[in-house]
Amino acid sequence: MFNSIALSRFLQYIDFSKVQQLFIYDPSDQLYFSTSFFLFFFLALLFFYRMFSKSKNLKIYTIIFFSLFFYYKNSGYFFLLLFVSTFINFYFGSWIHKSKSSGIKKLLFVSVLVIDLGSLIYFKYTNFFIQIINGFTSGNIQLLNILLPVGISFYTFKAMSYVIEIFIETMEPTNSLRDFVLYMFFFPNILAGPIDRAVAFLPQIEGDMTPTKEDIGRAVFLIMSGLFKKAVIADYIGLNFVDRVFQVPLRFTGVENLLASYAYTIQIYCDFSGYTDMALGIASLLGFKLMDNFNIPFIATSIADYWRRWHISLSTWLLDYLFKPLQMSFRRMRIYGSALAIFITFLLVGFWHGANWTFVVFGLFHSTYLAVSLLTQKFRKAFWDKLHLSGTKFLKVFQILITFHLVLITAIIFRSDSLTTARNVFHQIFRYFHGAVFFQWITGYTQVFVFILIGYVLHFIPKSVDNKIKNMITASPIYVQALLLALMIIVVVQVESAQLQPVIYFNF
Template sequence: MFFPIDWQKFWGLFEYVPGDPLLFGSSLFLFSFFFVLVFYRLFAKSRAARIYLLILFSIFFYYKSSGLFFFILLASSLFNFYSGKFIFNAKTQSIKTLIFVVTIALNLGILGYFKYTNFILQILTDLNVGQFDPLNIFLPIGISFFTFKAMSYVIEIYLEMLEPTDSLRDFTLFVCFFANTQMGPIDRASNILPQIATERIVLSEDVGRALFLILCGLFKKFVIADYLALNFTDRVFDFPLRYTGVENHLAMYAFALQAYCDFSGYTDMAMGVALLFGYKLMDNFNKPFRANSVSDYWRRWHLSLSTWLLDFVFKPLQIKFRNMRMAGTSLAILVTFFIVGLWHGPNWTFIIFGLLHSIYLIIGLTTQKFRQNLWSKLGVSKYKFFRVIQVLFTFHLLCFTAVLFRSPSLEYTMNMFHQILNFYNAEVFRQFVVAYDEIVLLLIIGFGTHFLPKSWEVITENILIKTPMILQALILAGMIWLVIQVKSADMQPFIYFQF
């Protein structure tokens, strides 16, 4: 035989290995994805065969990251599908509400068990309620994402925004779809189910756009985010006291960029990959560092989560507390952002991260009229420099919370700010630029491209769409080559996988 194949090793590739999920961009993903795409084209005449193929691949994709816990994904599909039906068909409003409350409680109960049990046990131990040892609980990847996705279906039915689907098959694909199960976007059933229910036609423009998104995603994730993480931010955040204030300060900026490139890079790839099957996922980002206020930032960052919480948590609470007017709205913001913090994980740093954002927003809300009057009296709103100041101010408020987001504990956060406030020598800047020239270059590219005009992006995308397919393939190969050149260690797991 010319090419002896070690079959045992080959089949081993398809088995679950803890800590080794199937990442977009990995060779096994590209290999299996290529075959799925070929079969998807072959099944062009049968929508059912295409859907079953995607469900099977999605289950395999999830199995590779979380083993047998893919059953939770299937159970969630089954449970929420029938709950939606029962809510819709319930004879009275009180029965509707009862089924709805039980459904939401069960969804949150399962999420809470996997994600927060040990956190609660730790709090109980700290409060001297008793001595509770942590339990060995595995956290299925993306459980917050797919639970919120499935819950949106039930909530939309309860609020009469959506009629339930008759197809368990279609609904299972909505919940399990590999492109957005592990890290979002937390797409709404009202966006995806109608797409699953109709023929998916992939136009050549879609292929071009998908390629553009995948290229952007690969660059953001593997060239910028992973390089920054491995060669700079991880080192500083893990041992802040070993570095001067300048390095801690720049690591704060670098992590803000890394988190954005990591998460939005994943989203770009997810959207691109989904588009190759004819599905249009919602976008999660709209240039968040261009925000000129914290409320503007939340209209640009992790949109699928922020709109979910806006529609299903903030608005109901705001209406509930409406007699308290401004105080009621502030309370609704506080509760919503407490949930934002908790959603990210069982750690005080995340909870304080959420509360800080709520404080920013409440201050912004209560001073809104005063600020508007002041800016109009001073006549500064029309000047571009004023907008630049607002953007820079907002960016620094966000960086402050980003430190909390990345720090393993509050002690690390305090250490970072201690270094920045007490060991800051501007001379180190020059040394940093010389010693970390590649990091500086990536920071310039990362932040620079963020502020390029939107029209440039559209022009680049259109050029790529019109490029002949052979050239498109060469460009993709070039990007993969670049990723391999830059990669200095194994691929880094996506930051948002843990949520």
């Protein structure tokens, strides 16, 4: 009796309309990894996952169900598009594999590529193209009211990797629609990657999908490091410094613009690699190993090296499925063929990031860097040989610094909302530097400065140290691991001064 009274009193305090709201799509209240509702969501998932540990089928459906809810919470009714894309790619994959005639195979392959790329282009670029046409013809075509489905670039590329590998016969299609749905819907990587390959993901479903002790230790490490990088470092520097400068660069001196550029470069690294760490950690707790996306990118000694270390799942995707085929078909043009292939690939890297001239110019810069570096490779080697500098530490440090600053230039363009903003940033840096302001800045922005430094220090930590920490966490008892994670969550809550920032890469 007492219990039922207590329960009814308790229930009176709960505002059910608010609870209901939690489960309905609301563009202003999305389900990111670093939100408290996500913690609840994920604990509920782990509870069912554990409860169904004897039945793999139920485990798979649990992830599918939670993934669908996760995607719905973040994109509303666009989950229907995800359904359509999943079914189309699954069936086309199977038809491509089954068809005997190479002509039909090709026709099916081209059709599915047209569907995949067509929907990507429609949702991402229609208005951009209308604006360009209006610009050229001084016309006045109405822009369409198109919303961008979150994560479409990521899941479309995942789907394409499946049909491409089937077409070139480096993998066989899966017979299980359920498994393919899991691959496509898998919530840890659906919004911002990593763009995992079907060929690496699908076989993991064949395994027992149970995390080992090492997986759990690795997950705790990755989630902690991801939370810290994303919710502490990146969000703090972004909100308190970078956003202000890039909003009106002309209001700040050159030195502040330059510092904001250094800050943004580490912000985007911490934001994106932090998000990826969380994705990898969450997947690890479900017994899945996702592809790594970053490998200390700012110690790259050339731009080519940088792209082997930055957003690896995208750069290897483009390398395997676009650059290599282009390079093969242009091979009669020898080195110029490769340069042309680079140019096309990186123009598309720019476009992939979004419909804005800043991204196109970002792509053009990277393609120019790479093409020039390829064409001058022999000359530069001879030059360093002549100076007896080849293979020296000095040259290595010099190359790292040059590469980093070439990347920094593109980061300015990438962050700017228009080419005019980017031009203003460069203008302030080169024409209105006022170096002495640096000391005022340090006193005014001490905390930002410290966070930028911590960001860079974290970035430069060698993988071997990471692994040592991972092993230490793995070796410690589970309650210590839980405590560590709880401590990190408290730190995040303490530092989070304002609203959560969505991951920069959600927009792509």
